[in-house]
Amino acid sequence: MLVPDAPMASALNRRLDQPHFGPFAITPRRLAARRREQAEDRLAFLEIIETTDLNWKETSYAVGNILQCWEYQGTAEAVLDYEQFATTATHTAVDCIADMDTTSTRLTEYNIDADTSIAVVGFKQLTELERSILPPDYETIAPFTEESFDYPPFRILDSPAAIVDVVLDTVTPENAGDVAVVLDAASQYSSLIESALEAADIPYYGGPGFTDDARHRAFLQLLRSAHAGRDTRVGDVRPLLTQLGMPIDIEHDEKRLFDLNRPEVDWLHEFRDEIRSSTFEEAIGAYEDVTDTTIDSFRDELSTLGILDDVVTEQAVDRLEFYLQSYEVPVERENEGVLLADAKSAAHVDRAVVFYLGIDEGWTHSSPRRPWVDRDQEFERNIRQFQLLLQNGVDQYYLVQDTAGGTPVTPCLYFEELFDEEFDRFSDLDSLQHSRAFRPTQDGFEREALDVLPEEVTALSQSSLNTYVNSPRDYFFSRLVDNPDKEHFREGNLFHDFAEFYVSHPDVITTDTLDEVSAVILDEVDPFLRGVDREVRLTKYRVGLQTIVEFLDANPPQGDGVTTPDSGWGENFFAEYYDRPIDASHTERWFENTDLGLKGKIDLVHSPARLLDYKSGAKKSAYSIVKHSALDPPSDKPNFQALLYLAHQRTERPDEELRFTFFHFLETLDDVVTGDGSLDDCLTTVTYYPATYEEYIASPAVFTELQEDAANDCNKTFSKSTYEVYQAVLDASEFPDTSDSDELIESEFGRALTERLIADVGDYEYVKNGCKQALRHLLRIRNQNYFTGDVDAFEQFVRDRLSELNDRRAGDERFPVQGLGGDPNYRYVDNRDCILEGGSR
Numbered sequence: 001m002l003v004p005d006a007p008m009a010s011a012l013n014r015r016l017d018q019p020h021f022g023p024f025a026i027t028p029r030r031l032a033a034r035r036r037e038q039a040e041d042r043l044a045f046l047e048i049i050e051t052t053d054l055n056w057k058e059t060s061y062a063v064g065n066i067l068q069c070w071e072y073q074g075t076a077e078a079v080l081d082y083e084q085f086a087t088t089a090t091h092t093a094v095d096c097i098a099d100m101d102t103t104s105t106r107l108t109e110y111n112i113d114a115d116t117s118i119a120v121v122g123f124k125q126l127t128e129l130e131r132s133i134l135p136p137d138y139e140t141i142a143p144f145t146e147e148s149f150d151y152p153p154f155r156i157l158d159s160p161a162a163i164v165d166v167v168l169d170t171v172t173p174e175n176a177g178d179v180a181v182v183l184d185a186a187s188q189y190s191s192l193i194e195s196a197l198e199a200a201d202i203p204y205y206g207g208p209g210f211t212d213d214a215r216h217r218a219f220l221q222l223l224r225s226a227h228a229g230r231d232t233r234v235g236d237v238r239p240l241l242t243q244l245g246m247p248i249d250i251e252h253d254e255k256r257l258f259d260l261n262r263p264e265v266d267w268l269h270e271f272r273d274e275i276r277s278s279t280f281e282e283a284i285g286a287y288e289d290v291t292d293t294t295i296d297s298f299r300d301e302l303s304t305l306g307i308l309d310d311v312v313t314e315q316a317v318d319r320l321e322f323y324l325q326s327y328e329v330p331v332e333r334e335n336e337g338v339l340l341a342d343a344k345s346a347a348h349v350d351r352a353v354v355f356y357l358g359i360d361e362g363w364t365h366s367s368p369r370r371p372w373v374d375r376d377q378e379f380e381r382n383i384r385q386f387q388l389l390l391q392n393g394v395d396q397y398y399l400v401q402d403t404a405g406g407t408p409v410t411p412c413l414y415f416e417e418l419f420d421e422e423f424d425r426f427s428d429l430d431s432l433q434h435s436r437a438f439r440p441t442q443d444g445f446e447r448e449a450l451d452v453l454p455e456e457v458t459a460l461s462q463s464s465l466n467t468y469v470n471s472p473r474d475y476f477f478s479r480l481v482d483n484p485d486k487e488h489f490r491e492g493n494l495f496h497d498f499a500e501f502y503v504s505h506p507d508v509i510t511t512d513t514l515d516e517v518s519a520v521i522l523d524e525v526d527p528f529l530r531g532v533d534r535e536v537r538l539t540k541y542r543v544g545l546q547t548i549v550e551f552l553d554a555n556p557p558q559g560d561g562v563t564t565p566d567s568g569w570g571e572n573f574f575a576e577y578y579d580r581p582i583d584a585s586h587t588e589r590w591f592e593n594t595d596l597g598l599k600g601k602i603d604l605v606h607s608p609a610r611l612l613d614y615k616s617g618a619k620k621s622a623y624s625i626v627k628h629s630a631l632d633p634p635s636d637k638p639n640f641q642a643l644l645y646l647a648h649q650r651t652e653r654p655d656e657e658l659r660f661t662f663f664h665f666l667e668t669l670d671d672v673v674t675g676d677g678s679l680d681d682c683l684t685t686v687t688y689y690p691a692t693y694e695e696y697i698a699s700p701a702v703f704t705e706l707q708e709d710a711a712n713d714c715n716k717t718f719s720k721s722t723y724e725v726y727q728a729v730l731d732a733s734e735f736p737d738t739s740d741s742d743e744l745i746e747s748e749f750g751r752a753l754t755e756r757l758i759a760d761v762g763d764y765e766y767v768k769n770g771c772k773q774a775l776r777h778l779l780r781i782r783n784q785n786y787f788t789g790d791v792d793a794f795e796q797f798v799r800d801r802l803s804e805l806n807d808r809r810a811g812d813e814r815f816p817v818q819g820l821g822g823d824p825n826y827r828y829v830d831n832r833d834c835i836l837e838g839g840s841r
Contacts, residue, residue, distance in 0.1 A: 004125035011350035028130040032110035062093035180351035203337025210329035218243035253484035255527035354393035459599040471824035476815035477831035487528035501574040557586035622784035717770030
């Protein structure tokens with residue numbers, strides 16, 4: 001009995017109920033070769049690169065075309081009938097392959113005796129070369145019965161991890177031999193199921209290959225990194241450093257590897273310096289010495305390739321990587337446990353329980369785009385294989401996702417041919433929705449009960465509050481997980497240190513000194529930069545420093561600094577560099593206000609009623625600052641810095657008008673380079689008024705603004721009216737709680753103001769337009785400043801967050817992923833890898 005694939009032959013042979021001499025069911029290739037099928041593409045490649053002068057890529061291309069055409073046309077020389085493929089390299093490869101003892105050669109030369117009784121299962125699945133061995137007379141057996149197959153429902157789960165959990169809920173070490181898992185080997189399901197089975201100590205086979213071995217991957221990455229440019233980052237090779245036993249603190253992740261002056265990587269630097277004159281044999285020896293492991297199979301494969309004694313040049317590493325990506329190197333496997341089958345290779349898996357993972361468009365075959373391939377015939381062959389595959393086992397489980405990342409998952413395209421109904425996603429078909437079932441864990445980590453009360457958090461910084469409001473879970477991990485130093489943090493700290501130093505020692509800094517300081521900053525940030533960035537950054541630093549100097553010269557700090565129990569903050573780079581102390585009372589003032597639950601560091605107390613913060617990022621408007629400090633609901637990018645600092649400052653100067661200024665000292669970088677820059681363009685100020693919003697806009701000062709500082713029609717209208725008229729409207733009508741100008745204009749208050757001004761000034765078009773301009777002006781005051789109600793609400797908001805935070809720290813509940821505004825803004829989540837999207841678990 002001839003069958004199209006080896007797993008089906010093995011399954012039939014296992015079901016014989018009486019002794020049988022020789023094979024009963026067998027594939028054409030094994031029958032002709034009398035041996036286990038081999039990957040003849042790899043063997044042909046190895047033979048050609050050893051016996052000819054063809055390069056590796058043209059060899060691989062020619063071998064692939066020859067063997068594929070041979071399969072479809074029946075002879076090795078058939079590829080030469082196609083002019084565009086009959087190249088010199090192909091002629092050379094055909095001559096070489098023709099002399100090899102390959103399975104295809106034996107199949108070409110083999111014929112079954114005419115008097116042999118033959119039955120062929122799935123004749124249409126056989127290729128032209130496989131059919132060539134058949135005698136004139138034979139029986140065919142269809143792999144499908146006349147009865148239809150009622151497919152089981154698609155079981156929809158919310159993530160690949162949930163799908164893998166379902167498999168692990170069923171499989172145990174005892175029943176692993178009865179289970180198969182079919183998946184797209186190139187999908188994420190492959191690595192997920194392999195790691196999950198390993199973690200559960202469940203045996204499996206059919207999964208990881210030669211290049212999946214952690215030692216082999218690490219050695220390849222070692223060779224790649226040795227030839228990589230100087231811009232390779234520590235984070236890019238962290239898995240390699242772990243394999244080499246060279247732990248590096250995460251703070252260095254974004255720095256250039258080969259400019260990192262750390263003893264942990266000295267060996268790697270030496271290896272990089274020596275690799276260009278070392279052979280692969282010597283490189284393997286060095287790797288084995290430093291890791292105290294052996295990779296004999298890798299050494300043997302390099303010997304088979306004939307490159308073991310070649311020098312490890314970049315081109316040689318490229319060729320090696322090309323080979324390993326193109327061919328599957330055979331590995332010894334224990335064929336026991338769960339069978340992992342590739343959906344694009346298998347048609348039969350002889351297991352009682354079969355899980356099908358994903359079944360999405362990744363399961364669709366790509367037919368070869370070659371003239372010798374009948375694409376319609378190939379499509380029919382692939383869809384029959386797909387049909388056979390889905391019916392394996394006694395129990396089938398189709399485990400799928402309906403959406404991924406908010407986008408519907410497209411089912412495998414073959415379903416369009418198999419189903420009469422129309423559908424776009426799995427939920428349109430016979431399906432069951434499943435929630436994720438969490439598997440019971442084993443003992444897990446050892447726990448030791450501690451009779452210690454949780455430490456209560458008494459104050460929050462603006463960064464902690466921003467993170468907590470966006471995602472409490474991200475805040476939680478920020479307390480546990482270290483994050484790498486970042487280029488913009490390092491730059492920002494150096495600029496801040498310079499500004500603090502300049503306030504104390506303006507006499508030390510001259511025009512020439514700024515050039516020196518720029519170079520010093522560049523040297524400090526250099527480990528984060530690409531070489532091509534240095535000149536641009538030097539200009540950026542010089543302009544930023546000059547802008548800071550110009551501002552402080554024109555606007556020196558005035559009055560006393562903030563009164564705090566512990567003023568001053570840390571060390572100053574430039575104080576150490578110039579060996580001069582920092583003695584200014586206005587700079588880097590730390591406060592911790594436990595009455596409010598707030599703490600922070602003020603960059604500059606510019607005057608008793610004005611705080612200033614240096615910013616190296618893009619300028620934000622006052623409207624944006626106030627908008628992103630909203631409380632109910634919070635913004636999708638919460639930022640409470642100005643509001644938090646003004647709340648503290650209010651406790652020291654309770655009845656004063658206070659200002660918080662953001663000084664974006666790089667905002668005019670382009671203008672300065674072209675010779676045109678203004679300090680005013682760098683500043684954004686928000687003001688706190690010690691009154692309610694309604695009290696403030698009812699003041700004569702605001703009425704004067706409407707007469708003099710608003711838009712033209714507004715100025716004209718209110719100049720012809722009186723403060724008493726304006727005040728009467730405010731007394732009679734309540735100002736609506738809205739931030740939308742159209743809503744305000746259409747509100748009862750907006751209509752009342754317009755009617756009163758028309759009655760007072762006249763029924764003119766400019767009066768109606770002037771009232772609209774006035775309403776917009778009043779709304780801008782609300783949307784760009786803070787008032788007592790805003791700060792009062794913020795103080796209560798902080799008290800509520802502290803109470804909530806301390807309850808969670810005490811274990812009353814978990815830190816949820818979602819913040820007060822719902823799902824977090826993941827663009828501003830620092831510990832993204834630690835957080836599962838889409839829930840509070």
